[in-house]
Amino acid sequence: MKYMQGNYPILKKTAIAKDIFSFTLSCPDVAAQAQPGQFVHILPAGAGLRRPISIAGIDREHGTLRLVFAIRGKGTETLSRLNPGDAMDMIAPLGHGFTLLPEAAHVILVGGGIGVPPMLPLADYYGVKAAAISGFRSFSQVILQEDLEAAGAQTICCTEDGSAGAVRGFVTAPLEQLVSEGADMVYACGPVAMLKAVAQVCLRQQVRCEVSLEERMACGVGACLCCATRTQDADGGEHYLHVCKDGPVFRAEEVIW
Amino acid sequence: MADLSTEVCGIPFKNPIIPASGVFGYGREYAEFYPLSALGGIATKGTTGSPRTGNLPPRVAETPAGMLNSVGLQNPGIDAFLERELPRLMQENTVILANIAGATAEECAEVAAKLDSTDAHMIELNISCPNVRQGGAAFGTSCAMAEQVTAAVRKATAKPLVVKLSPNVTSITEIAKAVEAAGADAVSLINTLLGMRIDVRTRRPILHNNVGGLSGPAVFPVAVRMVWQVANAVQIPVIGMGGVTSGEDAIELMMAGASAVQVGMACFTDPCAPLRILREMDEFLNQNHIAAVRDIIGTVEPW
Numbered sequence: 001m002k003y004m005q006g007n008y009p010i011l012k013k014t015a016i017a018k019d020i021f022s023f024t025l026s027c028p029d030v031a032a033q034a035q036p037g038q039f040v041h042i043l044p045a046g047a048g049l050r051r052p053i054s055i056a057g058i059d060r061e062h063g064t065l066r067l068v069f070a071i072r073g074k075g076t077e078t079l080s081r082l083n084p085g086d087a088m089d090m091i092a093p094l095g096h097g098f099t100l101l102p103e104a105a106h107v108i109l110v111g112g113g114i115g116v117p118p119m120l121p122l123a124d125y126y127g128v129k130a131a132a133i134s135g136f137r138s139f140s141q142v143i144l145q146e147d148l149e150a151a152g153a154q155t156i157c158c159t160e161d162g163s164a165g166a167v168r169g170f171v172t173a174p175l176e177q178l179v180s181e182g183a184d185m186v187y188a189c190g191p192v193a194m195l196k197a198v199a200q201v202c203l204r205q206q207v208r209c210e211v212s213l214e215e216r217m218a219c220g221v222g223a224c225l226c227c228a229t230r231t232q233d234a235d236g237g238e239h240y241l242h243v244c245k246d247g248p249v250f251r252a253e254e255v256i257w
Numbered sequence: 258m259a260d261l262s263t264e265v266c267g268i269p270f271k272n273p274i275i276p277a278s279g280v281f282g283y284g285r286e287y288a289e290f291y292p293l294s295a296l297g298g299i300a301t302k303g304t305t306g307s308p309r310t311g312n313l314p315p316r317v318a319e320t321p322a323g324m325l326n327s328v329g330l331q332n333p334g335i336d337a338f339l340e341r342e343l344p345r346l347m348q349e350n351t352v353i354l355a356n357i358a359g360a361t362a363e364e365c366a367e368v369a370a371k372l373d374s375t376d377a378h379m380i381e382l383n384i385s386c387p388n389v390r391q392g393g394a395a396f397g398t399s400c401a402m403a404e405q406v407t408a409a410v411r412k413a414t415a416k417p418l419v420v421k422l423s424p425n426v427t428s429i430t431e432i433a434k435a436v437e438a439a440g441a442d443a444v445s446l447i448n449t450l451l452g453m454r455i456d457v458r459t460r461r462p463i464l465h466n467n468v469g470g471l472s473g474p475a476v477f478p479v480a481v482r483m484v485w486q487v488a489n490a491v492q493i494p495v496i497g498m499g500g501v502t503s504g505e506d507a508i509e510l511m512m513a514g515a516s517a518v519q520v521g522m523a524c525f526t527d528p529c530a531p532l533r534i535l536r537e538m539d540e541f542l543n544q545n546h547i548a549a550v551r552d553i554i555g556t557v558e559p560w
Contacts, residue, residue: 002289002290003289003290003528005290005528005529043526043527047319047526048319048322048323048324048473048474048522048525048526049317049319049324049525049526050525050526075319089527091528215314215315216314216315216316216317216318216463217317218317218324218326218522218525219280219286219524219525219528220525221286221287221289221528222282222285222286223280223281223282223285223286223287223524224279224280224282224317224326224328224525225282225302225311225316225328225331226314226316226317226326226328227314227316227317228311228312228313228314228316228328228331229314230313230314238310239310240310240311240331245286
């Protein structure tokens with residue numbers, strides 16, 4: 001596969017929550033190839049390293065990608081100040097994404113906080129066959145619930161303080177319930193503690209699970225080996241795999257938490 | 258177009274730009290961006306006798322005008338390199354500097370001996386990795402150790418031997434002279450400067466290894482100074498590196514005395530940085546009516 005790099009024009013920008021932005025980029029060459037779970041690597045002006053950002057929407061017809069990210073530091077803050085008409089220096093699409101199951105009857109998407117955006121392309125793919133459980137600390141951080149619903153997914157919103165959504169508490173309680181009703185796959189992205197809990201539920205109930213991981217990254221293409229993550233193979237042998245190239249999506253059972 | 262060709266230890270380079278060891282893996286990934294034949298050479302990922310897993314993550318942190326890394330020489334080992342990577346790299350029509358490292362002088366010599374019968378053009382011996390407990394920088398920060406490991410590798414191979422030096426020393430010229438005396442055909446410098454960052458919220462170092470190597474534009478002036486000092490202290494050629502991000506940076510290092518230039522962190526900022534740097538070097542030479550890049554090596558006129 002050839003990587004694409006370019007300055008891609010921003011078509012649309014929306015502030016969707018405090019310090020969380022949604023950008024739509026015109027990039028027909030990338031949109032034509034991008035898969036759910038892949039990411040893009042964007043250079044904020046003045047930075048030395050790029051910022052990996054998950055893909056929150058793939059529109060092949062219009063040749064656009066949607067990116068949703070939170071301000072985490074100077075780099076993402078710089079990116080958040082860009083506007084339609086500006087461009088983003090982007091390498092994409094990167095990494096290997098989620099395994100798509102065309103025959104699946106029911107899948108569960110679990111997103112935690114800024115881990116919700118990569119669930120959206122899965123919701124677009126599975127439509128009514130998906131249930132999307134999203135977890136947030138509080139109502140002010142809730143994002144993308146209407147988008148998940150519009151894609152056809154059954155949406156379950158959880159907040160730790162109960163200030164929004166039907167569920168007060170973590171994503172694991174509704175997950176246990178849904179998994180017990182049967183699922184072909186659970187897809188998850190979010191904080192490590194959440195992913196670990198999701199992986200344990202799936203392991204216990206013997207449901208396939210894929211998780212999207214995050215790690216500090218440099219090259220983004222698998223050359224520098226900076227974004228290592230500990231994994232184990234079926235025989236228990238430990239290896240470092242790399243989030244940028246081997247991931248960001250891993251089978252839950254291969255991750256050492 | 259200016260003549261960009263150069264030469265190190267009798268090996269001709271079509272141009273002086275070489276992605277530095279550690280940023281470029283074994284070239285597979287960047288070959289997805291451009292043909293590797295556009296490069297003067299490739300310094301391959303540091304390779305040891307046995308496979309190494311590297312350090313626990315996080316292994317990277319951005320810093321003002323630079324970055325810290327603590328990858329820790331993760332590599333599949335020399336046998337895998339010879340079987341799976343080198344034959345493909347030798348088809349790329351560029352100079353291959355096989356970068357090697359080891360925990361002991363014996364391991365370094367053993368790796369060099371295995372490379373001796375291959376087609377790799379040069380061996381770059383890393384005596385300066387700051388991220389491993391044994392070997393690494395320990396070799397590069399003492400003249401006696403640097404001399405010993407260089408001599409051991411020298412005995413193991415007839416290939417042109419480049420020794421990559423650490424900047425984390427009081428006098429880099431003394432180390433350079435020691436490896437020259439021990440049989441090095443060239444030196445390359447600088448490896449990363451040892452650094453550290455702490456997350457003040459968690460009171461934890463950002464790198465799991467606590468400390469790591471600083472590279473990027475922040476270290477460029479240190480690189481210029483050290484290349485200049487070393488080029489004036491030894492007779493063997495110098496390959497310069499450390500924070501080069503533009504054609505003018507590369508020209509500057511060559512004026513300081515470098516015969517060729519390696520590019521590190523700039524490849525992360527822009528995967529095509531080596532090609533841009535080459536274009537900018539060509540523009541500089543044309544604008545200044547310099548026919549060949551070789552003509553600028555060591556031409557700084559100190560006050």
